[in-house]
Amino acid sequence: MPHTTVALLFGGRSAEHEISVISARAVAAHIDRQRYRVLPIYVARDGDWYAGGVAEEILRLDLSSLIRSSSLESASATLRRMAESSGQAPFNFDFRHIDVAFPVLHGSYGEDGRVQGLLETLQVPFTGCGVLASALTMDKALTKLAARDAGLTVAPSVTVLSREYHADPAAAHRRAQETLTFPMFVKPVSLGSSVGITKVHIEDELPEALAHACSLDTKVLVEEAVKGREVEVAVIGNGEPEASPCGEIEPGGEFYDYEDKYIHDTARLFIPARIPAPLQEEVRQAAITAYRALGCRGMARVDFFVDEGNKSIVFNEVNTIPGFTPVSMYPRLMEAAGTPFTLLTDRLIRLALEPEEGASA
Structure with a gap:
């Protein structure tokens, strides 16, 4: 054969x-x-x-x-x-x-x-998501709009177009400060692995963070920092997606940035996440909701902030080609779900070869 x-x-x-x-x-x-x-x-x-x-x-x-x-x-x-x-x-x-x-x-x-x-x-x-879901989830601002429309909670935010920022930086500073409260995260909307993200604690730090993010992307998301644990879920499947157990990341610094992920290896990973079982199940269902709302197929990793004190679940983002490095969460979560790495690659290939629902011959 x-x-x-x-x-x-x-x-x-x-x-x-x-x-x-x-x-x-x-x-x-x-x-x-x-x-x-x-x-x-x-x-x-x-x-x-x-x-x-x-x-x-x-x-x-x-x-x-x-x-x-x-x-x-x-x-x-x-x-x-x-x-x-x-x-x-x-x-x-x-x-x-x-x-x-x-x-x-x-x-x-x-x-x-x-x-x-x-x-x-x-x-x-x-393997993985099609054109629409890939493009949509790549834009953090549009992803949040779709997630909010599906009934998920998202952090308060404003979107800044880089060309408008360069034309009038002060206006962008004012809009962010009038709409949001510190601390904030400033993020290029279309970069992954935490590239270009800055945590801003006070007003004086905002101009440099915006200038840096706007130099990397055409659009930037400024959003309020959310209190809670960083919880991730691996989702796999086409018409009937399945969610893994919840995993939790405890950053080595203020947030899980590029160096924390790939260079210093100071973050701690917990599978399952350190939140009560009923709350874990709510997060898993929210991951499926986001996956379907955004039109995903094949695979995606869905990220949240979870505060077990007030039981809030805040949607963060979706990664349609999650990392497969030795420290990456997606293959670890799938292994915890009973699908070790070799079976995972086989399953993703098989899902890719399935005809897409509703597609014409």
Whole structure:
């Protein structure tokens, strides 16, 4: 029986390039090679695509250890040298030879619907959410609007367009301060892995935080900080999604930022979350509500803030291509739900090959 060919897409043009490489390495190590033939496809930072050859070499690189022992900049330079010195030209591949794609492209140009649209146009099935859900959930501001419309509680916030901010910074400062109370989080709406996020405690810190976020994205979300535990749920499935047990993150610093996640490893993870069982079940149901409201399929990680004192559950965001690194919550939560990593990759591929409900033949 011929193997199913799985194109593993990783790298990409976003600020999460290195995290994508680390995630893809873990996915590649947990795909059942008795059933699937893996074709690694590396997307360099400049947008060039490489199949086989250098892509396989990069997957063998322990980039996570390199980042910890050296620096993120050193890891980026290593990837760039490997692509440039390979002597391998960017490829022009016939996607008709691929049975299913497994995108592990975090952030812009990979998680935001662009690659999903390409694959749909080429009629290649792929793991994870489709174009609409990928694009919608990539925008934190629009995601909150959809979640609120579905009946979920979200933090008070204002949205700032970067072009308007640069035209009149003082107006943006006033609007945020008149609408919200400190402390606040300032977030680029379309970046993941906490890239560009700043916690603002007092008025004097707001201008620098807004300037930084507006330099990274076309739109910025300013929202009140929410008191409560950071709780995440892994959701998997198409028409009948299932929610994992709740997991909790205790940040090593003020919040779970990029360095806390991938460099210093100071955060503590708890599965199950340290909240009462009835509240955990409410969070799991809220995750399913968000997943369905946003049109997700395949997989997503849904994040909340939970205050067990007043039993409040505040929706935070959805990640449609969650991390698959050794420290990532999604595979850990799925394992706690009874689906270890190898079975998880198999299940995601099978879900990708299921016909989409309501789709015309």
